[in-house]
Amino acid sequence: MKTNYITIMMKHFEQMHVEVAAAAETVLDASSLKDKDAVYDCHRFLFVKSGTGKLFAQNKEIPLEKGKLFIMLAGMPHRIVLEAGETATLQWCHFRSSYEDRDLYRTLQIPYYIQVEDEAAISGIFVRVFEESARNGLTSKLKIKAAMLELISYYLDSLSLIDNDAPTDELQKIDMVLKYIDEHLGDNITVENMAKQVYLHPNYFIVFFKGILGYSPIQYVNLRRMEIAKNLLLQPNSNVSSVAGQVGMQIYYFSRMFKAHTGLTPSRFRKQAAFIAASSEAESTDREEGN
Structure with a gap:
């Protein structure tokens, strides 16, 4: 199924439209977090710039560690937990990218996170999104889309989607x-x-x-x-x-x-x-x- 995975991804990217709804860098501590799941109507990228904690999603507990890049799909309940005295700096963006009522990310069974090798490069992509969102210039939306496609590409390049043994x-x-x-x-x-x-x-x-x-x-x-x-x-x-x-x-x-x-x-x-x-x-x- 390798060839058709690639075909699906290529056609998706040819037609992809990415809209960033919000993006920022946030420093979290235990007192700033709510003790309940968050659910959004858009996808979320979360990059752990520093700190430690836990992220709960889909009945799984995932260590929140420096250098991890998470993708939380629209409608997915999730919750970040920090112990007293712990802090974590997250760079994040909320975005939409789907076709009609179907969602390619779910269809391809994309995992929730990857461990980033080049942390400075990923952090730099987020910074470009932050800066262009604040600038709101003539070409800002194009630059934001380019940065988001780069981020999505990095995420997918880190996966072995084409080797999936259990396609949907x-x-x-x-x-x-x-x-x-x-x-x-x-x-x-x-x-x-x-x-x-x-x-x-x-x-x-x-x-x-x-x-x-x-x-x-x-x-x-x-x-x-x-x-x-x-x-x-x-x-x-x-x-x-x-x-x-x-x-x-x-x-x-x-x-x-x-x-x-x-x-x-x-x-x-x-x-x-x-x-x-x-x-x-x-x-x-x-x-x-x-x-």
Whole structure:
């Protein structure tokens, strides 16, 4: 299932919208904490900059220690506990990032925390979010989104999601559909046929698929056709007509969609790719001769 995990993540990031609701650095002590669970309607990143304590979530007790980065998903009850005399400095942000009523983070069974190796780098990302949130300049939202994507990427890079031995039922269904699509790109793929693979009603299947991939099923099929077509057009003996047939499209429709997708006609794409390849080969030869 490794390939389709990567596919799901890539498509998610292509469509991802991140909105930071609040962010700050807070120093906690036992007297400042409430003896009850907190529940938020957004996700929370919590980075332990210093100090020790405990975090309770999902009937688990997790040590709150310097260098740990937590993600508390929306609606997840959790509570921080410090003993008398203990303090902890947390950098945190509340953010939203989901598709409709589905949540990729839960679907992928992401763990609640990681141990950060480069603490200064992670702390620096939080500081950038704090500064841009306070500045509220013309490009502040773009910079905040870039920082949040960097933080999310760091978190996911630290995990072994693609080695998950127990994928959720949703991911197993998506895996079956993605395999079906790749095996039938040259055929007439319909929503009804895709929905049959996982025994779902077509109307529900559309919502289910878009909730995880961020595209409607037909949008994804066409995007996948364009990705495969680009690879095929790079082959020396390929031609536009045969490539169109291999991805199940009439040549006129294929050419029009390919240009909309890449900004180039298929023929122009092939010529440009061949030119770049020849230029790279020439530069490599020149370097070797220069040595």
